[in-house]
Amino acid sequence: MTEKTTPLWEVFIRSRTGMAHRHCGSVHAADAEMALQAARDVYTRRGEGLSIWVVPSSEIIASDPAQKDELFEPTASKIYRHPTFYEIPEEVGNM
Amino acid sequence: MYTQALNARDTEAGAVEDADRVAAFQARVDAEEKIEPNDWMPEGYRKTLVRQISQHAHSEIVGMLPEGNWISRAPTLKRKAALLAKVQDEGGHGLYLYSAAETLGVSREELTEQLLSGKAKYSSIFNYPTLTWADIGAIGWLVDGAAIMNQIPLCRCSFGPYSRAMIRVCKEESFHQRQGYELLLEMVRSSEEQKEMVQDALNRWWWPSLMMFGPSDTDSQHSAQSMAWKIKRFTNDELRQKFVDATVPQAHYLGLTIPDDKLSFNEATGHWEFGEIDWDEFMRVIAGNGPCNRERLAARKKAHADGAWVREAAIAYSRKRADRREAARHAAE
Numbered sequence: 001m002t003e004k005t006t007p008l009w010e011v012f013i014r015s016r017t018g019m020a021h022r023h024c025g026s027v028h029a030a031d032a033e034m035a036l037q038a039a040r041d042v043y044t045r046r047g048e049g050l051s052i053w054v055v056p057s058s059e060i061i062a063s064d065p066a067q068k069d070e071l072f073e074p075t076a077s078k079i080y081r082h083p084t085f086y087e088i089p090e091e092v093g094n095m
Numbered sequence: 096m097y098t099q100a101l102n103a104r105d106t107e108a109g110a111v112e113d114a115d116r117v118a119a120f121q122a123r124v125d126a127e128e129k130i131e132p133n134d135w136m137p138e139g140y141r142k143t144l145v146r147q148i149s150q151h152a153h154s155e156i157v158g159m160l161p162e163g164n165w166i167s168r169a170p171t172l173k174r175k176a177a178l179l180a181k182v183q184d185e186g187g188h189g190l191y192l193y194s195a196a197e198t199l200g201v202s203r204e205e206l207t208e209q210l211l212s213g214k215a216k217y218s219s220i221f222n223y224p225t226l227t228w229a230d231i232g233a234i235g236w237l238v239d240g241a242a243i244m245n246q247i248p249l250c251r252c253s254f255g256p257y258s259r260a261m262i263r264v265c266k267e268e269s270f271h272q273r274q275g276y277e278l279l280l281e282m283v284r285s286s287e288e289q290k291e292m293v294q295d296a297l298n299r300w301w302w303p304s305l306m307m308f309g310p311s312d313t314d315s316q317h318s319a320q321s322m323a324w325k326i327k328r329f330t331n332d333e334l335r336q337k338f339v340d341a342t343v344p345q346a347h348y349l350g351l352t353i354p355d356d357k358l359s360f361n362e363a364t365g366h367w368e369f370g371e372i373d374w375d376e377f378m379r380v381i382a383g384n385g386p387c388n389r390e391r392l393a394a395r396k397k398a399h400a401d402g403a404w405v406r407e408a409a410i411a412y413s414r415k416r417a418d419r420r421e422a423a424r425h426a427a428e
Contacts, residue, residue, distance in 0.1 A: 005202065005204060006203070006406060006409075006410065008197070008203075024263075025190075025191055025194045025195075025260070026194045026197070027190070027194070028203055029409075030406070030409030030410045030412065030413040031409070031412070031413035031416065034409060034413075041187075042187050042190050042191070043187075045180075045183065045184065045187060045267075046267070062133060064133070065131070065133050065134050065135075066135070
């Protein structure tokens with residue numbers, strides 16, 4: 001019997017209540033349930049997390065690093081989006 | 096925990112690459128920017144990393160064997176629990192590293208095949224046998240100690256996934272070295288007989304531990320390129336010297352003698368000077384003819400073959416469930 005490739009899953013862990021889930025690596029597993037168990041064994045041996053997400057790696061769509069400039073440059077030129085762009089007299093106090 | 100820097104460098108690939116891209120890549124590395132998997136990188140950089148990271152991963156996995164040998168014979172429950180946790184960590188470290196290597200476009204199946212076929216190397220240290228319980232302490236103290244020397248600079252490696260995996264590994268590694276040293280301390284304080292066992296373990300593990308840092312700088316062909324790419328931060332000999340300087344006083348504290356009659360402290364440099372490593376032995380072990388090379392590989396092959404039905408069953412089960420979900424969805428429509 002030819003062995004099929006075991007699917008790859010990306011692992012995200014929430015370290016504390018109130019924090020976002022954060023990517024920490026990947027695991028191979030046949031299905032979602034086994035992926036969760038493997039992620040628990042591999043990435044949380046010392047109380048690193050309170051919650052785990054696993055996502056099939058093939059489902060992740062990433063932006064192309066070569067398009068970094070056209071994607072993100074426009075935000076750099078819009079300085080009026082930042083509070084420091086606006087001048088408020090000191091007498092007004094903290095705003 | 097262990098890379099040995101045995102990689103032969105790939106040079107030819109660089110020749111056909113666009114000089115501007117190579118220069119832009121080097122500029123990013125020089126600026127200490129991390130390189131991520133989807134970024135453009137020279138083929139030689141990718142190949143060097145795939146080999147180094149996978150060799151490192153294989154070492155973690157094979158490294159479970161010599162210590163696993165003593166789990167069922169640990170002298171107390173405390174020592175057994177610690178050894179189990181340590182061996183489980185080594186397995187985990189192997190998986191972090193495989194996952195980092197896979198971001199470079201190589202599959203887990205290929206990497207496993209390379210290890211089992213003998214194509215890929217792993218650290219020479221794991222081809223030595225663990226004859227007594229003191230060897231378990233010596234591995235934690237010396238082998239993990241040497242690994243930590245190697246791995247701390249790798250936390251700053253230019254390749255993001257490798258550097259992040261190393262940070263996790265280093266956080267966990269300190270326990271490995273401490274449990275080993277504590278175990279030895281307890282033995283040398285217990286009886287003359289046990290102290291002799293510890294000395295015997297040091298005699299056998301000292302030189303192989305120094306070999307873990309790889310060939311001397313004069314014989315290491317790839318060091319310069321790896322340093323330029325900021326994969327390596329220190330040369331093999333620099334790391335080896337750091338290890339000797341840190342370890343000799345620890346041996347003296349245990350009341351042990353380092354098995355090297357050339358060992359002496361140089362007041363002027365502040366370093367411990369040591370004798371010549373038996374490079375013939377090193378080459379022999381690397382070439383597959385160490386005391387346990389065949390045994391280690393046979394154990395890995397058996398484990399992989401014995402687990403085949405589990406992998407197949409898990410995939411078949413996931414297919415069956417997916418098919419059932421699909422059928423239920425059709426029925427509902």
